[in-house]
Amino acid sequence: MTFMDWEEAWRKSRRVLPEDAPERGVEPFIVRPGPTTCGPGQLSDPAPQDHLRRSDELLNLVESHGLTGAWAWIFDTDEHVWSPGCFNLLGIDPRGTRPSYALLLDRVHPDDRAGLARPTDLVRGDAPATQTFRIIRPDGTLRILCGRNDIKLGPDGAPRSALGTLLDVTERERDIKAHVSLRRQTRDLSRKARLLWFAMRHDRTFDFEADAADVLGCPPASLGSDPFACAGREAREGLYRSIADHQASGTEMQRDIVLHPLGGAPRPCRIVMIPNRDPGAVATWTGLLQVMDGVEPACPESEGEGHPAAMRGFHLRAGRALLDWSMHDLAAASGLSLSTVRRIEVDDDAQPARSRPRALSALRRAGIRFMPLRDGTVAVSRSG
Numbered sequence: 001m002t003f004m005d006w007e008e009a010w011r012k013s014r015r016v017l018p019e020d021a022p023e024r025g026v027e028p029f030i031v032r033p034g035p036t037t038c039g040p041g042q043l044s045d046p047a048p049q050d051h052l053r054r055s056d057e058l059l060n061l062v063e064s065h066g067l068t069g070a071w072a073w074i075f076d077t078d079e080h081v082w083s084p085g086c087f088n089l090l091g092i093d094p095r096g097t098r099p100s101y102a103l104l105l106d107r108v109h110p111d112d113r114a115g116l117a118r119p120t121d122l123v124r125g126d127a128p129a130t131q132t133f134r135i136i137r138p139d140g141t142l143r144i145l146c147g148r149n150d151i152k153l154g155p156d157g158a159p160r161s162a163l164g165t166l167l168d169v170t171e172r173e174r175d176i177k178a179h180v181s182l183r184r185q186t187r188d189l190s191r192k193a194r195l196l197w198f199a200m201r202h203d204r205t206f207d208f209e210a211d212a213a214d215v216l217g218c219p220p221a222s223l224g225s226d227p228f229a230c231a232g233r234e235a236r237e238g239l240y241r242s243i244a245d246h247q248a249s250g251t252e253m254q255r256d257i258v259l260h261p262l263g264g265a266p267r268p269c270r271i272v273m274i275p276n277r278d279p280g281a282v283a284t285w286t287g288l289l290q291v292m293d294g295v296e297p298a299c300p301e302s303e304g305e306g307h308p309a310a311m312r313g314f315h316l317r318a319g320r321a322l323l324d325w326s327m328h329d330l331a332a333a334s335g336l337s338l339s340t341v342r343r344i345e346v347d348d349d350a351q352p353a354r355s356r357p358r359a360l361s362a363l364r365r366a367g368i369r370f371m372p373l374r375d376g377t378v379a380v381s382r383s384g
Contacts, residue, residue: 316363
């Protein structure tokens with residue numbers, strides 16, 4: 001026989017004591033483990049009484065916070081037992097009130113009663129294990145409870161009693177509802193402003209919401225591994241190099257990039273990423289991508305990856321001057337002819353589009369940085 005059986009036998013003996021029996025000196029009827037039973041006052045081991053007393057003390061301590069309660073229904077005798085916490089949760093005065101499962105259901109919000117087990121369901125042993133529902137107290141206040149049901153079976157396998165615990169989860173449910181509402185509002189605002197929130201892990205895999213694929217112009221399957229696939233090879237590689245550099249240094253990153261979705265117009269975007277530290281070490285990164293509708297950045301690929309279309313000949317000349325290079329030096333470093341370097345430095349539009357990116361790449365490899373400023377100009381600097 002389990003400890004619960006000891007406790008149940010003890011509690012039942014207390015309920016059937018004569019009303020005039022003195023509170024002190026009356027020993028409970030205890031069923032002892034094994035085939036032998038003891039009558040009143042014939043306890044061979046006082047430990048069960050101590051356990052039961054401590055169990056009552058623990059129950060009172062837990063229920064004193066006003067957030068829990070318990071109930072029981074013995075089918076054979078139609079006896080209902082509520083703990084003090086159960087009365088408190090339902091807002092019912094235990095004096096002069098006879099507990100019953102029907103009374104508990106009467107306090108449940110009408111819209112939630114259909115989801116709870118009916119009395120006939122309990123008697124058949126058919127009851128959901130866990131339920132969350134609202135109750136309305138006599139003073140009109142509404143609380144949200146989480147109930148857990150347990151059906152006890154007799155030796156013949158037939159339902160013998162039903163036990164239930166109640167937990168007040170009002171604050172938790174309100175917090176969840178507020179969080180869901182805030183997420184919905186944030187998502188709606190983000191869509192309106194063309195903003196995408198994302199997270200990045202140490203292995204440089206990303207977490208975007210599913211609808212981000214429409215904004216990024218990439219297949220949904222690549223959102224986690226390569227969400228910026230439509231930025232073009234050079235721009236994408238430059239972006240991932242910048243991410244790796246900032247990841248290594250644990251510093252914030254801001255970068256502009258132009259996405260080229262299939263069948264759509266180019267989308268200039270700004271990416272901002274900040275490290276999340278836990279504690280001391282960077283655990284993950286939080287990122288924000290904004291589509292710059294109607295704005296064409298002077299240098300869409302920022303942080304040293306100036307977009308070739310935004311660069312002019314004087315940017316190349318400034319880079320050469322910082323390196324103290326001649327046109328011959330730039331031609332040798334880029335693999336271009338001297339005449340081609342001369343023409344792209346005077347913004348000859350007849351030059352092939354691929355020539356300028358090669359010259360820019362040569363300057364970057366030598367330590368030249370092209371950084372866009374807020375007013376649209378491009379600053380040229382030398383690192384190292």
